[in-house]
Each structure stands twice: as C-alpha cells, then as structure tokens.
Amino acid sequence: MVTPFKPTRWTLLFLLLAAMMVLMGGAAVAPALPLISDAFPDASETTISLIITLPALAIALTGLFIGALSDKIGKIPVLAASVAVFSVAGCSGFFLTSLSAILVGRFILGIGIAGIICTTSALIVCYYDGISRARVLGYQAAAMGMGVLVLETSGGYLAGISWRAAFLIYLVGVVILAGVLLTMREPARENVEKTAGAPEETFPTLPLLPGYATLFLGNMLFFLVPTKFPYLIANLDAARILGENFALTTGIFLGAMGCASSLVGLVYGRVAWRFHRYTLLTLAFVFFGIGLCGLGFATSLLTVGVSVILVGLAEGILMPTILNWIAAVTPKQFLGRASGGFSVALNLGQFISTLAIVPIIAIVATYGNLFLAFGCAAFALALPYALAMVKRQFALPGVAVDVKPGAE
Template sequence: MSGSDKPFVAGKRTMIVLLLAAMPALLGTAAVAPALPLISEAFPDASETLISLIITLPPLATALSGFLIGAISDRYGRKRVLIISLALFGLAGSSGFFLDSVTSIIFWRLWLGVGLAGLLPTVTTLLTEYYDGPTRARYMGYLSAAMGIGGLVLQTGCGILAEISWREPFLIYLFGVLVIPLVLIYVKEPKRVEETEEFSDGLEMPSSRIKKLDTKPVLLVYVTLFVSLIMMYLISSKIAYLLTQTADVSTTICGLILGMAGLFSAVSSYSFWRFARWFTPIQMFSLMFFLEGAGLFIVGTAINVPVIAFGAALVGFGLGLGTPTGSMWLSAITPQKYLGRIMGGQTVAVYFGVFASSFVGAELLAMTGSYQGLFLTIGVVGILVGVVYWTAAMLSKRSKRMKAGTV
C-alpha cells in the first residue's frame, strides 16, 4: 500500500488546527466591541442602535445562512466549506479598516457573518467524525475552550488596537486568512461512517446505530443556546457603554474585561467533561443559567470595575459549561448524514440569540432607564430560568426511577 493510500488518522496537529479555526467562531462579531464608543464619536450622526449593528447584525447573516451552509458541507465536504469560511471571515472582517461610512461597514459585516456561519458547524462536525466516546467529549470541551480563548485574544487585542484609532481593531480578523494554509495541510475530509453514541447521563455512551433523528432534544438545545447567547451578548454589546459611564477607563481595560468572559469560558469548557460525569445535560444547562444570571446580576449592582470584571467572568464560566453540552448532545443523537445540517441549526440558534440581544438590550434599557437596571433585570431572569431547568431535571430523574422500579 502506498503512503497516499493509508487511511487518514486525525492527530494532535489536526486537532490544534481545528481549534485555531474555531477560535473566532463565538465572539468574532463582538471583537470590535471595545471600539464602539470611538466609532460613535467618529460618526456622530449615527445613533447608538445603528452603531451596535456593527456587532449584532452579522449574527443575523450567520443565523440565516447557518443551516444552508451546514447542508452544503453535508453534500460537498467539510474541508472546502471551512476554507471558504475562513477566507470570507478574514477579508470581510478586515474591510472595516478601509471603509469610511457606517453603512459600508455594516454591509461587509454581513458577509463576515456568512463566513462565521461555516466555522462552528464544520469544526464541530469534523471533531464528531474524527473522534468518539470520551475522547470526543474531551475535545468538545477543548473546542469551547478555544472559542473562549479566541474571545480573550480578539477582544483584548482589539481593545489595545483601539488605542491607536477605531480602524485598527478590524485588522484582527486577518487571523482567519492565516489559518487557511494549516487547514490545507493538516485537515482531511473524513470518511462517512453511520454510527454514533447515545448521550444521556454523564459520559456513559453505549454504542448504538442511530437511524432516526429525535427532534425534541434538538429543539431543546437550540432554544437553550438561543436564550443563553442573548444573555452573553448583552455583556459584549453593552458593557463598554456601562464602563464609560461609571468609570473613566481606557479601551484596553474594556477589552480586558470582555476578554475575562472569554477566558473563564475557556476554563470551564476545558474541564467540561469532568462536570458531565456528574450532571445530566439538563442540569448542565441549569448551571449555565445560574452562573450567567448571577454574573449579570453582579454587573448590574457593581460599584467598581473589578466587581464588573468578576461578573463578566461568571457569565463566561457559565457559557463555557453550556456550549459544549449542547454540541455533545447533538452530536450523539444525530445520524452522520444529518450532522452538518443539525450543527448548522445550532449555529442558527446561537447567532439568532446574538442578533436578538440588540433588541432585548434596547427594550430593557428603555424599561429600566439605565445600563445597571438592564443587567440587573436580565440577571434575575437568568437565575429563574436556571431554577426551571433544575426542577425539570429533577422531575425527569424521578420519572426514570419510577419507570425503572416498575420493570
């Protein structure tokens, strides 16, 4: 057998490249958030709502194209879609450096959103196809950790670049172009094998053939991530305005605080598989909402910058538990031929949540009259949602025990 005929085995280098490709996937549109006040100053005729579309409108494009791009990857291959997506992310994202109007920036940010639509589902699907069992669970945690680190690097980097001017932060998106050669070398299109595992409690995954897709847990994951990302993106889109009102801080400090959310998301995602041994997926979602709600509540009641940073870190830690839980659950119940579409649907849910956050934030700001009130209100909602999920998890466990007792 010649070397070219040997079956491809995904090694550490392949995993690292996939993690690099996924780094901008979750907070890529919010990378320039530290520069929003500066962009408002550069374009005084543009309203705050219009300026906020720079980070909240691209997710709409991601949401609208996510399912289609997932289906395309099912038909034409993950690697091709990933390369094109990285190129579009890098070129469309960096275009803001050269543009001189808010409308032009927003137009190209829509194409940035289309590029993002191909990153998360293709990387998640490739990890699902390359690995299985506990290894897959561990790598799903690493995937979410990489996205958290990406948030830290992108937003902190943009905060530093914003010290120069509002334009420089857009150059951070060229990162996507730099990853393309690595994908060409280390990523191969996997063979299709119609086998998966069942994800129920913890990481016990008995082998089974999945022939029919159960849509109920799929919809539950989608709705959960939709609500969670609304909460997370209120931090990304509004905290810079809160900081400029409550304290005289630089854009670098704003970027560092936003990066805290990404850093702690990475910390919790890295150890996700340890949590998953003890908690069911519904309980993991409950923990996510508890932590996000508590973090937002703290931000809303904070009196100084360190406390605001602590609240943002809690929000990120919560998201880091929930995101890999959703990906792992979906990958375990989905037949391989539908993986691209289902993971694309996850992207739709996530980025519709990001887009909806701008409207939720505007309504809460109008209702409460302050950014503190906005964060306080959504924090209480998050805690209450966490209670509902935990109660549902306990009732589900009780029902299973009763059924087991009747057998």
C-alpha cells in the first residue's frame, strides 16, 4: 500500500509562490504600457492593451482542457510544464523586436498561467481538508495579492530602466519550477468505487455556474485597474509630486492594492466561517464600488491610495470565497476540471473587461468617468447578494435555507 503524500511547509511555500503568479501574471508589465505605446507609436492603445489581456484570453480558451488534462495525467506534471512555459514565454518580450511577436508570446504565456491556476487550486483541495483547507485557500488569496505587490512594484521599477526590462520579472518562474519538482508529489487518486445502487457522481455544473458568473463579473471590475490605472495616473496632476516616472508610481499603487488583498487572505480562514458567502460577496462588490468610484473622483494621491486599497480588499474577499464555493460542491475526481472552469471565469472576465472598456470610454470620454461607470456597476452587482443575504437572515423557521458558512 502506497503511503499518501503529506505536504510539508516547503510544499505549501511553493504552492503559494506559484499562486503569486496567477492573478497578475499577465499584468506584471502593466506599468510599462505607456512606454510600450511610445515604442510602437503606430499601434493603438487597444492593441497595446492586448499585451495584458491576451494571456487572459488564452487562459479562457484553454483552462477547461488543461484542467481535464491534469485530472487525467496528473497535476504535478501539468504544473511543472506550466511554470516552465510561464518563464520562457513571459520573458520573451525582452528579446522580441516586433509587437506581433510579443503578442504571440503573451498568448503562450496565458497557456502556462492556465495550467498554474488549475493545478495549484486543485492541489490545495487535495492536500488539505476542513479548517486547514479554508486557511490555506486564504493564504492562496494572500499570495495572489502579494503577487500583485511584488510583480507590479518590480515591473514598475524595471520599466523605469526600460520597457523591455519589465518582461524579465517572469524569470522568477525558474525558482518556482525547482521548488515544484523538489517539494511536491502527486496526490493519491480518490477511490471512486461505488456500492451497488449508489448514484454515479457527475460534474456539478449547475452548482458551480453562479460561482463562475460571480468571479467573471468581479474580475471584469478588478481588471479595469491594472489596464487603465497607468493612464489615469499619467493624467493626474497630483501624481507629478512623485516625479515623472509614472511607471514606478503606478507600480507602487498597484502594489498597495495587492498588499491589501494579501492582508485579507491572511485572516480569511479565521473569520470567513462566521459569515455566509452572500454576506462576503455583498461586501466584496460594495468595496469594488467605493474603490472604483473613488478613483473616478480622485484628485489627490490620498484618495487614489484609499481607493486602490479598497479594490484590493474586494478582490481579497472574492477569490477565496469562490474557491471555497468550488471546493464545497466538487467531488475530488473533478477538481482539475472545476479549477479549469475557475481559470476560465477568472480570465474571461479580464479579457471581456478590456473589450467593454472601448465602447464605454467612447461614451464617457475620460478615464475618471470610466472608473465611475464601473463603480456604479459594482454597486448594482452587490444588490442580488444583499437581497439573498436579507432573505436568508429573515427566513421563516422551518423553511429550508443554505446554512453552511461563507467558505461553502
């Protein structure tokens, strides 16, 4: 009998380091976007933005396939290959000379990120149970937020050297690949033998769809910040007090957003069980609304700082809540595919966000008004969860309601 693999602290460390690459892996070079626009003056702003959004499209197109593949051949081989692709394709922008070649590299980068998302989320659910799982999923969300801090601040610093140097941040994947190979083993496969007459387990499509939809909409809101915040800062007079290096200024503020998200993740496992997911999601969309509207009205750096922190808090609540939702309703033999759906929803929201920006900004005319429009949309999205929360709170005795805590 094979002894099941027990994850060590080193295993957890490298799982979290891999998770750092998930949320902002495609947007690590966001602070360099205005500089890349200057380097390719014939390209439109929308085309330049594809540098950030093409990885998201690649993830949306390949996430389900890669998730199913990890269920079939193993999660560790897929994770290792994905981290390798992440490193090579990510830093390719440093060497490539044409915008079209850079965009191809960005699409391939997205395939690597898709594999990282699918496998890290599934491995956490396989390695950990109960309260430990909720705590580690909170740590995963914290790591994603820390990835924003590290990648955006480092990307901003490197972009201050040259826009090409910003792409070198992806070489961090080499260290993570070594850690994956040294500290992780394939989890034991779930015994799916059934007793006579027991119903066959199927993929829980209907229970997962609301969670996927929530994640999709939440990341449409969130991803407005890394794609358009650099241009907002470049047009903000108050930002000039920090100098003319707007890439570094952008990186600092986006890093603060990631730090806020990390802080939520660190405490999530301790407090989330006290609240139903309706409450947590209501709070997340309210924070999105206040933060995005704050950016729309911002005339001072203090307002900008508070606003990006609120957006980070919102994302820090949203991510582990959805991951716990998925873990609660998905049999282990389908975790790779369910995590693939998570990656599709996460990144399709990012890609559609960029497409939605084009007609909206044509109507509202300014970046400030664009943030205001998305902020109002966030408040609207909070309403159904607020109503569901109230309905559950005042449900009549004896009426069946979902009484599981927010992690589920």
